[in-house]
Amino acid sequence: MSKAESQQFFDNASSLGDMNAEDFRRYGYELIDWISDYLSHPEQYAVLSRARPGEFQSKIPSSPPAAGESMDAILKDVDKLIAPALTHWNHPSFFAYFAISASAPGIFGELLTAAFNVNGMLWRTSPAATELETVALSWLRQMMNLPQDFDGIIYDTASISTMHALAAARENLSLRIREDGMTGRENPLPLLRVYASEETHSSIEKAAITLGLGQRALRKIGVDQDYRMNAQALIQAIEEDRSAGTLPFCVVATVGTTSTTSIDPVREIADVCKHYNLWLHVDAAYGGSAAVVPEMRHVLDGCDMADSLVTNPHKWLFTPVDCSVLYCRHMDVLRRAFSLVPEYLRTNETEEVRNGMDYGIQLGRRFRSLKLWMVMRYFGHEGLAARIREHCRLARLFASWVEESKEWELLAPVPFSLVCFRFRPAHHQGEAEKDYRARLNQINETIMHAVNRTGEAYLSHTVLREELALRLAIGNIRTTEAHVRRAWELLNEHAAAQQ
Numbered sequence: 001m002s003k004a005e006s007q008q009f010f011d012n013a014s015s016l017g018d019m020n021a022e023d024f025r026r027y028g029y030e031l032i033d034w035i036s037d038y039l040s041h042p043e044q045y046a047v048l049s050r051a052r053p054g055e056f057q058s059k060i061p062s063s064p065p066a067a068g069e070s071m072d073a074i075l076k077d078v079d080k081l082i083a084p085a086l087t088h089w090n091h092p093s094f095f096a097y098f099a100i101s102a103s104a105p106g107i108f109g110e111l112l113t114a115a116f117n118v119n120g121m122l123w124r125t126s127p128a129a130t131e132l133e134t135v136a137l138s139w140l141r142q143m144m145n146l147p148q149d150f151d152g153i154i155y156d157t158a159s160i161s162t163m164h165a166l167a168a169a170r171e172n173l174s175l176r177i178r179e180d181g182m183t184g185r186e187n188p189l190p191l192l193r194v195y196a197s198e199e200t201h202s203s204i205e206k207a208a209i210t211l212g213l214g215q216r217a218l219r220k221i222g223v224d225q226d227y228r229m230n231a232q233a234l235i236q237a238i239e240e241d242r243s244a245g246t247l248p249f250c251v252v253a254t255v256g257t258t259s260t261t262s263i264d265p266v267r268e269i270a271d272v273c274k275h276y277n278l279w280l281h282v283d284a285a286y287g288g289s290a291a292v293v294p295e296m297r298h299v300l301d302g303c304d305m306a307d308s309l310v311t312n313p314h315k316w317l318f319t320p321v322d323c324s325v326l327y328c329r330h331m332d333v334l335r336r337a338f339s340l341v342p343e344y345l346r347t348n349e350t351e352e353v354r355n356g357m358d359y360g361i362q363l364g365r366r367f368r369s370l371k372l373w374m375v376m377r378y379f380g381h382e383g384l385a386a387r388i389r390e391h392c393r394l395a396r397l398f399a400s401w402v403e404e405s406k407e408w409e410l411l412a413p414v415p416f417s418l419v420c421f422r423f424r425p426a427h428h429q430g431e432a433e434k435d436y437r438a439r440l441n442q443i444n445e446t447i448m449h450a451v452n453r454t455g456e457a458y459l460s461h462t463v464l465r466e467e468l469a470l471r472l473a474i475g476n477i478r479t480t481e482a483h484v485r486r487a488w489e490l491l492n493e494h495a496a497a498q499q
């Protein structure tokens with residue numbers, strides 16, 4: 001296309017259309033240059049933002065500009081004001097929560113998704129968006145070695161995926177809840193019960209709230225010393241509930257819990273679900289990605305018996321936020337729970353195609369499969385596995401330093417790439433056990449804040465059996481052994497200052 005022709009595609013800025021093509025191209029290159037520099041050196045920023053509350057906002061005009069501003073001015077503010085006030089999840093020493101990555105092919109995918117700007121609510125509103133989702137989810141399913149009858153759908157987050165899974169599980173009871181609701185019914189419902197371990201993610205409880213089941217619908221089951229659901233306690237709870245007139249309908253097992261990445265005994269739980277005819281949903285938001293590594297496939301042992309499973313490519317599969325996959329072997333039930341087609345959305349190819357809007361509460365759907373597909377193509381199964389394998393190696397290496405040190409200890413097993421640990425200086429003579437434990441919690445919290453304040457590394461914490469545990473989570477695509485070593489150095493420096 002000649003310059004003059006491309007000019008015709010866009011009106012120029014003085015009239016009513018979009019930015020002209022020439023400017024789009026120029027700023028596009030400039031922006032890609034900026035992003036490329038940023039991703040090559042995220043360490044130029046403190047990983048945990050040093051911004052104080054309200055500080056950033058005070059630098060941005062509080063009312064909108066009457067006349068449009070230049071892209072130069074806007075991009076300058078991105079560089080000068082926004083980037084310094086972010087916490088940098090791209091930083092290779094981001095070890096808090098679960099570290100994530102927006103890989104380059106994923107970023108390109110997002111860029112194209114924004115540019116195409118299709119709404120994949122129906123197959124016909126963008127055939128490739130619907131069909132690429134099917135392809136991408138089949139590829140991912142094959143990489144994770146899940147059974148072929150696991151069909152799937154992409155949502156934004158695991159919280160939403162799990163909410164839909166619980167809605168399908170409830171629909172599966174055929175209690176006419178979709179039509180009649182749960183309150184004010186002629187034949188009242190018993191309390192519906194969902195089970196999950198004490199270590200389960202808060203999204204399960206939020207799903208119970210959202211679906212009107214109520215928080216009391218969730219019964220938390222105790223865990224063993226390695227923070228895995230106790231299947232015997234689950235059976236006991238189900239038996240108790242049944243004799244009390246409660247209606248058990250769903251169990252949520254977790255592969256990779258949030259605090260410690262423990263793995264519930266899914267096969268045992270699946271047997272219990274089969275026996276009592278309960279829906280088994282697996283929360284593998286973080287841990288599912290590890291099944292891409294051939295020698296780690298065992299982390300999904302028993303998941304072939306699940307009714308649904310959520311995994312988040314935006315967590316540990318190098319796909320930009322947001323992208324969560326719900327696999328389900330009863331898509332018809334999910335559809336029954338949510339399909340509601342107004343006349344203006346009726347199409348004549350309904351029999352042959354999938355319409356994404358039928359499988360959830362939202363009508364409009366972003367083209368999220370594009371970035372996931374591009375990430376899988378660019379790295380390949382082996383490339384993805386190699387990166388996840390390396391993250392696990394680094395976590396084990398860090399754990400070995402903790403174990404070899406007299407003053408530090410591990411607080412949980414390390415099945416993936418997260419290490420839970422703490423500093424444990426000696427008991428003072430005559431110090432009461434209670435005071436010693438309080439002192440350890442205090443010291444570890446102080447060490448964590450001191451390390452985070454350096455801007456060189458960012459760790460988070462959790463509480464395990466009332467003890468404060470530091471969490472070092474490896475998951476960023478740029479993290480190397482040198483970064484993990486530096487974090488260990490920083491921890492030791494700041495621990496020494498505590499003595």
Ligand SMILES: *Cc1c(COP(=O)(O)O)cnc(C)c1O
Nearest residue numbers: 157158159201203256258285286
């Ligand atoms: C991260 C995580 C979630 C929540 O994921 P979102 O996509 O942020 O909703 C749920 N469960 C587990 C086990 C997780 O690790």
